[in-house]
Amino acid sequence: MIISVVNEKGGSGKTTIATNLAFKFAQEGIDLMLIDADPQRSIETLIDFRINNDLELPFNSMSKIGDSLAKEAKSLENKYDSIIIDTGGRDSKEMRQALIISDLVIIPTLASGYDQAVLNKMLTLVEECSLINTRLKALILINRASPNPFLEKKINDLKEYLNEKQIPQNIKIANTIIYEREIYKNVVFEGKSVVELEESNKAKKEIDMLYNELLSYCNNSD
Numbered sequence: 001m002i003i004s005v006v007n008e009k010g011g012s013g014k015t016t017i018a019t020n021l022a023f024k025f026a027q028e029g030i031d032l033m034l035i036d037a038d039p040q041r042s043i044e045t046l047i048d049f050r051i052n053n054d055l056e057l058p059f060n061s062m063s064k065i066g067d068s069l070a071k072e073a074k075s076l077e078n079k080y081d082s083i084i085i086d087t088g089g090r091d092s093k094e095m096r097q098a099l100i101i102s103d104l105v106i107i108p109t110l111a112s113g114y115d116q117a118v119l120n121k122m123l124t125l126v127e128e129c130s131l132i133n134t135r136l137k138a139l140i141l142i143n144r145a146s147p148n149p150f151l152e153k154k155i156n157d158l159k160e161y162l163n164e165k166q167i168p169q170n171i172k173i174a175n176t177i178i179y180e181r182e183i184y185k186n187v188v189f190e191g192k193s194v195v196e197l198e199e200s201n202k203a204k205k206e207i208d209m210l211y212n213e214l215l216s217y218c219n220n221s222d
């Protein structure tokens with residue numbers, strides 16, 4: 001299975017989601033390759049912190065930018081159980097190639113008006129790519145949510161907006177919500193992920209929930 005994390009909007013949480021999921025997949029015994037398709041190479045930063053802390057990386061990782069991303073990822077598909085691709089925060093050939101070869105695309109987005117405009121563009125792109133890649137499913141993931149009474153309204157507004165747009169069946173809003181939590185930033189400096197924290201940790205629970213949700217979404221063939 002190939003999973004890509006995309007959103008042209010910078011800072012929406014692509015790398016945070018891609019890396020934490022990679023650790024979660026590894027924890028579940030899945031042989032994973034994490035591909036950094038962002039020229040800014042944020043994943044390398046995390047791995048460097050991890051190496052400096054004498055911690056092992058429980059998955060494989062490589063950087064791949066440019067024209068050959070799709071070809072390279074496809075050639076690795078049979079070697080690994082799953083592949084996760086982190087893309088950069090702009091419209092790029094890597095992002096478009098990732099959409100063409102993925103089974104699932106996760107689109108982390110903030111529940112704000114500015115982000116909604118970019119999300120709109122992303123959804124059009126997913127629809128276009130689905131014409132070629134008919135197995136593509138998309139999961140819109142609300143990230144950096146602030147726990148305030150307006151959040152539910154913002155989420156409902158987003159759902160209503162998507163309903164009005166009549167988004168295709170292969171695109172859905174995740175039930176999992178990732179909240180704004182300092183821990184997502186703090187673990188990076190130790191080269192760690194939130195899934196390595198104690199069971200009761202709220203961020204860990206969010207990533208566990210996302211993992212379960214995306215597996216059942218991918219395995220469900222409707």
Ligand SMILES: Nc1ncnc2c1ncn2[C@@H]1O[C@H](COP(=O)(O)OP(=O)(O)OP(=O)(O)O)[C@@H](O)[C@H]1O
Nearest residue numbers: 010011012013014015016089144179180181184185
């Ligand atoms: N749920 C969260 N809670 C707190 N901080 C977060 C959360 N998600 C992401 N961040 C922080 O927000 C910043 C941007 O996140 P991240 O680098 O994952 O975004 P990105 O979409 O990969 O950015 P880019 O488009 O530049 O690649 C980082 O400092 C990250 O630690």
Ligand SMILES: [Mg+2]
Nearest residue numbers: 014015038042
């Ligand atoms: Mg990034």
